[in-house]
Amino acid sequence: MRFFRRFLALFQRRRFESEMxxxxxxxxxxxxxxxxxNGMSREEAGRTANRKMGSLDQAKESARDEHGFLWFDYxxxxxxxxxxxxxxxxxxxxxxxxxxxxxxxxxxxxxxxLNSLLLRPLAYPNADRIVFLAESPPGEISYDSNGxxxxxxxxxxxxxxxxxxxxxxxxxxxxxxxxxxxYLTETTAGLFEIFSARLTQGRSFRRAEHQPGQGHVAVIxxxxxxxxxxxxxxxxxxxxxxxxxxxxxxxxxxxxxxxYDNAIFVPSDVLxxxxxxxxxxxYDMSTFALLNPDVERGPAQTRLQSMxxxxxxxxxxxxxxxxxxxxxxxxxxxxxxxxxxxxTALVVAAILLIACVNITNLALARxxxxxxxxxxxxxxxxxxxxxxxxxxxxxxxxxxFGGLLGAIAGVALFQGFIRWTNMNTLRFVETSLDYRVMLFxxxxxxxxxxxxxxxxxxxxxxxxxxxxLKEGQQGVATxxxxxLQSGLVIAECACTVALLIIAVLLxxxxxxxxxxxxxxxxxxxxxxxLSPPAERTPDADSSARFTDQVVTQLHRIPGVVAxxxxxxxxxxxxxxxxxxxxxxxxxxxxxxxxxxxxSVAPGFFDTxxxxxLRGRTLTAADNQSAxxxxxxVNSRLAELLFENEPALGSPIVWRGEQWEIVGIVSDxxxxxxxxxxxxxxxxxxxxxxxxxxxVLRAQVDPMSLIKSVRAAVEETxxxxxxxxxxxxxxxxxxxxxxxxxxLSTFGLFAGVGLALAAMGVFGxxxxxxxxxMREMGIRIALGATTRDIMNLILGDSLRLIGLGLxxxxxxxxxxxRLLQSQLYxxxxxxxxxxxxxxxxxxxxxxxxxxxPAWKAARANPVSVLRSE
Amino acid sequence: xxxxxxxxxxxxxxxxxILNQGTMHGWGIAxxxxxxxxxxxxxxxxxxxxxxYRMQQKGWIKSEWSVSENNRKAKFYSLTAxxxxxxxxxxxxxxxxxxxxxxxxxxx
Numbered sequence: 001m002r003f004f005r006r007f008l009a010l011f012q013r014r015r016f017e018s019e020m021x022x023x024x025x026x027x028x029x030x031x032x033x034x035x036x037x038n039g040m041s042r043e044e045a046g047r048t049a050n051r052k053m054g055s056l057d058q059a060k061e062s063a064r065d066e067h068g069f070l071w072f073d074y075x076x077x078x079x080x081x082x083x084x085x086x087x088x089x090x091x092x093x094x095x096x097x098x099x100x101x102x103x104x105x106x107x108x109x110x111x112x113x114l115n116s117l118l119l120r121p122l123a124y125p126n127a128d129r130i131v132f133l134a135e136s137p138p139g140e141i142s143y144d145s146n147g148x149x150x151x152x153x154x155x156x157x158x159x160x161x162x163x164x165x166x167x168x169x170x171x172x173x174x175x176x177x178x179x180x181x182x183y184l185t186e187t188t189a190g191l192f193e194i195f196s197a198r199l200t201q202g203r204s205f206r207r208a209e210h211q212p213g214q215g216h217v218a219v220i221x222x223x224x225x226x227x228x229x230x231x232x233x234x235x236x237x238x239x240x241x242x243x244x245x246x247x248x249x250x251x252x253x254x255x256x257x258x259x260y261d262n263a264i265f266v267p268s269d270v271l272x273x274x275x276x277x278x279x280x281x282x283y284d285m286s287t288f289a290l291l292n293p294d295v296e297r298g299p300a301q302t303r304l305q306s307m308x309x310x311x312x313x314x315x316x317x318x319x320x321x322x323x324x325x326x327x328x329x330x331x332x333x334x335x336x337x338x339x340x341x342x343x344t345a346l347v348v349a350a351i352l353l354i355a356c357v358n359i360t361n362l363a364l365a366r367x368x369x370x371x372x373x374x375x376x377x378x379x380x381x382x383x384x385x386x387x388x389x390x391x392x393x394x395x396x397x398x399x400x401f402g403g404l405l406g407a408i409a410g411v412a413l414f415q416g417f418i419r420w421t422n423m424n425t426l427r428f429v430e431t432s433l434d435y436r437v438m439l440f441x442x443x444x445x446x447x448x449x450x451x452x453x454x455x456x457x458x459x460x461x462x463x464x465x466x467x468x469l470k471e472g473q474q475g476v477a478t479x480x481x482x483x484l485q486s487g488l489v490i491a492e493c494a495c496t497v498a499l500l501i502i503a504v505l506l507x508x509x510x511x512x513x514x515x516x517x518x519x520x521x522x523x524x525x526x527x528x529x530l531s532p533p534a535e536r537t538p539d540a541d542s543s544a545r546f547t548d549q550v551v552t553q554l555h556r557i558p559g560v561v562a563x564x565x566x567x568x569x570x571x572x573x574x575x576x577x578x579x580x581x582x583x584x585x586x587x588x589x590x591x592x593x594x595x596x597x598x599s600v601a602p603g604f605f606d607t608x609x610x611x612x613l614r615g616r617t618l619t620a621a622d623n624q625s626a627x628x629x630x631x632x633v634n635s636r637l638a639e640l641l642f643e644n645e646p647a648l649g650s651p652i653v654w655r656g657e658q659w660e661i662v663g664i665v666s667d668x669x670x671x672x673x674x675x676x677x678x679x680x681x682x683x684x685x686x687x688x689x690x691x692x693x694x695v696l697r698a699q700v701d702p703m704s705l706i707k708s709v710r711a712a713v714e715e716t717x718x719x720x721x722x723x724x725x726x727x728x729x730x731x732x733x734x735x736x737x738x739x740x741x742x743l744s745t746f747g748l749f750a751g752v753g754l755a756l757a758a759m760g761v762f763g764x765x766x767x768x769x770x771x772x773m774r775e776m777g778i779r780i781a782l783g784a785t786t787r788d789i790m791n792l793i794l795g796d797s798l799r800l801i802g803l804g805l806x807x808x809x810x811x812x813x814x815x816x817r818l819l820q821s822q823l824y825x826x827x828x829x830x831x832x833x834x835x836x837x838x839x840x841x842x843x844x845x846x847x848x849x850x851x852p853a854w855k856a857a858r859a860n861p862v863s864v865l866r867s868e
Numbered sequence: 869x870x871x872x873x874x875x876x877x878x879x880x881x882x883x884x885x886i887l888n889q890g891t892m893h894g895w896g897i898a899x900x901x902x903x904x905x906x907x908x909x910x911x912x913x914x915x916x917x918x919x920x921y922r923m924q925q926k927g928w929i930k931s932e933w934s935v936s937e938n939n940r941k942a943k944f945y946s947l948t949a950x951x952x953x954x955x956x957x958x959x960x961x962x963x964x965x966x967x968x969x970x971x972x973x974x975x976x
Binding site: 019020022023024026027029030031034 | 894895898899913917933940941942943
């Protein structure tokens, strides 16, 4: 209550002052009148009154103190004194402000990222209850579910308030100006409700429309309506034609109603369609749910898992040891990157630490220079607390400037990062300015200011004035103070070398990845997708024939050396299938090996130049739906499943049937460069009809053949649109994108750390050399050469840096263990990388010490000794 | 006449006691202390006003501008309820202390 009153009192200052004046004046007049009554003359009365009043000013001061104004007065004094002092040393001020801007800027940017991704609520209502369901192979978490699992998860009303999913199907939109490739999102009931998606026009799907054959309606996204349909005001009731069937547009969603950029939604009949609900069905889905308010993920997952056991008919026998998993929406979206984020957070914290160390050292040096003045003030009666407060005010003032600039820089850095990584396409992540970021920046600034200011201030304001006054301005640096500063610089060098080591490891890892052999040819290869209309490919054989026709046409293009087709081009972003297979000798209940399944048409392996190691590839004869069951496997699968026994010719069980392995191909990196090969199974298209992508290899730059490719497709199948036309080498490069981002960010931070450390070493060496001027003067007078002095100082500096390097190397060795999963083909203790980083810091540190050492060596002994 | 330095707490108690008998302005309080103690105790402005402001901050007294007996403007102080309570407590501890001092002086 007292503080509150005191605070309020500030605002009543003026009134208080005038009232106090008035009161004291009246008191004085009263005294004078009293004296006159007692017989004195007016002047004498006045003099007596003055005497009796005592010191008026001191009375006023005491009164002010009681009223609580003094602390505010002191603060104003401190600030103006600090301001004057800083203006006299602009170099010091600028260095500190810049250092803090760098430190706080990096931290604010990093915190903004973590805040948007992990702390802030996602941009959809009830986002914390939205979860992602999947069936995962043992040992990993996947994102797949299918019609069978979706059906199995129904009837869980006590767990899920809503349950919904979607299946993506590529097709061609006709009936408008020109045929256009689109993806249809087949949506079950409940999906829109999970995201609280609302419509601006029309309605959503009715129950009846989810029956087979009844779903010839569509809901479109706002963005699709505006961009692709011209914002047609009469859109409700308009017809969109897919697969030759007209769908009525019955509704338009609000902008960003759905968290992903799906454009066209049609009702899914999965729950009423036997084929889609069969175990191992190809009806892939992404399934979401809204948990009931008091349900936890863990128990819900356990319940689903036990239900899985109760319905063995809803999955293939080989998938018996798979699990049903429930992940929070956040985790499913970017959970795998959490370790990387945490690592980055640690890194930027280390940078701020380095920055604070630098500033503390600078402040210590500066205060040392003023120790004479401070000692005098202490002798004249200033309290230690007052001096500390005043020194601290100076640091806090600098901290506030630096923090403000740093916050602005950090926010700008974060926004730039968003644009650079296209993170703003993640609709459900909020990247706008948040109060938490401001709070963090303020807190970090305050902390930095206190940490940097308190130590030097306390150090300086010690009593013991005699020593101060006697030592004068220049003396021998006291042992304790030097040890502290040296310790700080060692810490700085340690942090920096740790950062550098990790940066070099990441860089070399990236280089290794870029140079790695993915097992297939990238140069000169083009790929694209093409979806045949459903009416032209009613069964597997017709699909195979369709593909064949296209591939034959592609072969005819001049310049094309080879062409083929596959369901998933390596490193493209097409959906990958994962299923389980086992040997015939293995117990079906024991579960199988998780493998990637690809459907191929003849010519694929040739085009990508994937070598055939044993046996034969799949030919046109295998590409018939009635052909004998033959598959190809890659050597990884052969290793894992057959170990030392020959795989060729052996039977393998897939989807409950026996297949013969007719050939073994070499491993390929399937998802991205640097990825460990996974076991893969290849089947002829006629046995596993999936949407195909076409590949061709040419002697010329494949992009120059685009026109010919389109013409070739148009000739065989007019009216179909090509999609995802790309160069494979571009995709392969792009697959390293995330690594590059990580490395660049890290590299930036390591660079900042290095610059700060160099400044720190420079600062300390300059200060130490200045402190030891007297000693240097004596040495020179006694015959030391320039080289001797420089060696002396450099030797000291190297000793410090060396200790720092040692500590930092140990730190890095421990920390890089966490990073091992990100490192490709390089050990986290790789000596060459460590040496490179150590050499960089050693060189920088030595370079930074050269100037101070040289200046010390050039000191004129006579003038130095005389100034004492 | 000697000026005896009065301890801060004691001065507070004296002021409260005087205000207990009625509202008064600053110099009136000083006069009263001086006259009742027969000029043994003289309170200077340097002690009086800080004490008054301090007690006002603590909520023991409150003030109000008004007109004094000789038609002069003056700030009048009066006791609050908590001030009265303070007075009683201070009186109690004062009596205890003086009793203890007297006991030692008489018996040793």
